[in-house]
Amino acid sequence: MxxxxxxxxxxxxxxxxxxxxxxxxxxxxxxxxxxxxxxxxxxxxxxxxxxxxxxxxxxxxxxxxxxxxxxxxxxxxxxxxxxxxxxxxxxxxxxxxxxxxxxxxxxxxxxxxxxxxxxxxxxxxxxxxxxxxxxxxxxxxxxxxxxxxxxxxxxxxxxxxxxxxxxxPRSMRSFAWRSQMTGAAHINSHVQSHLIRLHLWSLIVAWLLSISLLAATWYAAVTVTAWSALWPAGQLRRLQAPLAVRLGLDVVLVMASVVLGIPWWLPVLAVANRAVDIVEGRLALLQVRGDTADPSVSEKDLRSDRRANIRARNFYVELKLKRKLASE
The missing domain is CATH 1.10.1780 (Double Clp-N motif)
Known part of the structure; x- marks a missing residue:
C-alpha cells in the first residue's frame, strides 16, 4: 500500500x-x-x-x-x-x-x-x-x-x-456495554469463574434493591413528603460518576433527609443499595483486570472505555439510519 x-x-x-x-x-x-x-x-x-x-x-x-x-x-x-x-x-x-x-x-x-x-x-x-x-x-x-x-x-x-x-454486535446495547460485559468463553480459571458467578448474583441483588428503592420512594413521596423524590437522583451508577462523587451525594441526601422529614427507612434502603453497588463495581473491575491481563485497570479506565463504546454506538446508529453499514 x-x-x-x-x-x-x-x-x-x-x-x-x-x-x-x-x-x-x-x-x-x-x-x-x-x-x-x-x-x-x-x-x-x-x-x-x-x-x-x-x-x-x-x-x-x-x-x-x-x-x-x-x-x-x-x-x-x-x-x-x-x-x-x-x-x-x-x-x-x-x-x-x-x-x-x-x-x-x-x-x-x-x-x-x-x-x-x-x-x-x-x-x-x-x-x-x-x-x-x-x-x-x-x-x-x-x-x-x-x-x-x-x-x-x-x-x-x-x-x-x-x-x-x-x-x-448488532444492537445499541451491545456496543455501549461491550467493555463492561465480560465473556466466559475463554475463561479457564476457577477464580474468574467464581468472580463471574458472584458478579451475577450481585447484579441480581442490586436490581432488586433498586426496584425496592423506587417503590419505597414513590410510597414515601405520596404518603409522607414529596421531598422523598430526591433520593433517586442520588443513585447514580458507577459508570457515570466516580465513587467519591456518589458517596458525597449520599451524605448530602442523608443530611437533607433529617431536615426535610424524609422517612428514616428510605435512606437506610438507599445506603444498602449503594453498598451493593460498590461491591458489584469491584467485582466487575476484577473481572476486567483478569480478562485484559492488566492489574492496573481502574474504574476511571472503565469509564473512559464506556465513553468510547458510546461513540461506537452512536456511529453505528448513524450509519444504520443512513443505510451505510458495511456488509463484510
Whole structure:
C-alpha cells in the first residue's frame, strides 16, 4: 500500500493491514467482528488491502518504515506477553497500532468513531485464540478450530454460539456495554469463574434493591413528603460518576433527609443499595483486570472505555439510519 502511494510505511498502513486482512479467519479480523468494527469498513477497504497483498514483490519489500511505524512494531513483544502468546500475529499488530494511534486526523477520527479500545482488543484476542486460521495460530496451539457442532468444540468453547459470535454486535446495547460485559468463553480459571458467578448474583441483588428503592420512594413521596423524590437522583451508577462523587451525594441526601422529614427507612434502603453497588463495581473491575491481563485497570479506565463504546454506538446508529453499514 505504501509503495502504491510512493511513501514510507506509516501506522495507518499497518492498521489497515490488520483491520482489513484478506483472510476472514485471521485473528485481527475475528477481533474486529467480535467488536462490531467490521460494520464500519466499506468493501473498497478490503479490496485495496487484498490487492496490495497480491502484488508484493522485491520492490515493495524495500519500502522504508517511518519512525512511528518502527516504534510501533518494536512493541509487538510486549503485547505478546500481555496476551500470553509465543508468536506475534495480526492481533498484536492491531494492538500496537491502537497504542500508537493513527498518524493523521482522519485515522484518529475513524478510531474514535469505532470506539475500539486496547482492553477490548486484548480481551477478544484471548477469546478467539483457538478459532484463527493457520497463519495466525500459535505454535503451542495446534488443536482443532472451534467446530460448528457443539460436542466437538474444545472445552472452553463448549457453550459458545459460533454463529452469533462471528456476526458481531448488532444492537445499541451491545456496543455501549461491550467493555463492561465480560465473556466466559475463554475463561479457564476457577477464580474468574467464581468472580463471574458472584458478579451475577450481585447484579441480581442490586436490581432488586433498586426496584425496592423506587417503590419505597414513590410510597414515601405520596404518603409522607414529596421531598422523598430526591433520593433517586442520588443513585447514580458507577459508570457515570466516580465513587467519591456518589458517596458525597449520599451524605448530602442523608443530611437533607433529617431536615426535610424524609422517612428514616428510605435512606437506610438507599445506603444498602449503594453498598451493593460498590461491591458489584469491584467485582466487575476484577473481572476486567483478569480478562485484559492488566492489574492496573481502574474504574476511571472503565469509564473512559464506556465513553468510547458510546461513540461506537452512536456511529453505528448513524450509519444504520443512513443505510451505510458495511456488509463484510
Amino acid at each position: 505504501a509503495y502504491g502511494e510512493d511513501r514510507a510505511v506509516e501506522v495507518d498502513h499497518l492498521l489497515a493491514a490488520a483491520m482489513c486482512n484478506p483472510d476472514r479467519a485471521s485473528r485481527s479480523r475475528l477481533i474486529a467482528t467480535r467488536l462490531g468494527a467490521h460494520h464500519f469498513f466499506e468493501q473498497d477497504a478490503y479490496t485495496m488491502v487484498a490487492d496490495a497483498a497480491a502484488e508484493i514483490d522485491e520492490r515493495t519489500r524495500d519500502v522504508p518504515l517511518t519512525e512511528s511505524a518502527t516504534a510501533a512494531l518494536d512493541r509487538l513483544g510486549y503485547w505478546m506477553k500481555r496476551t500470553g502468546d509465543r508468536n506475534a500475529d495480526s492481533a498484536h499488530l492491531l494492538l500496537v497500532c491502537l497504542e500508537a494511534g493513527a498518524s493523521d486526523k482522519e485515522g484518529q477520527r475513524a478510531l474514535r468513531d469505532m470506539g475500539i479500545t486496547v482492553r477490548d482488543v486484548v480481551r477478544e484476542a484471548m477469546s478467539v485464540r483457538h478459532q484463527v486460521s493457520a497463519p495466525d495460530r500459535q505454535s503451542a496451539l495446534r488443536g482443532p478450530i472451534v467446530s460448528e457442532r457443539r460436542p466437538e468444540r474444545p472445552a472452553p468453547y463448549a457453550f459458545e454460539n459460533p454463529g452469533r459470535a462471528n456476526a458481531g
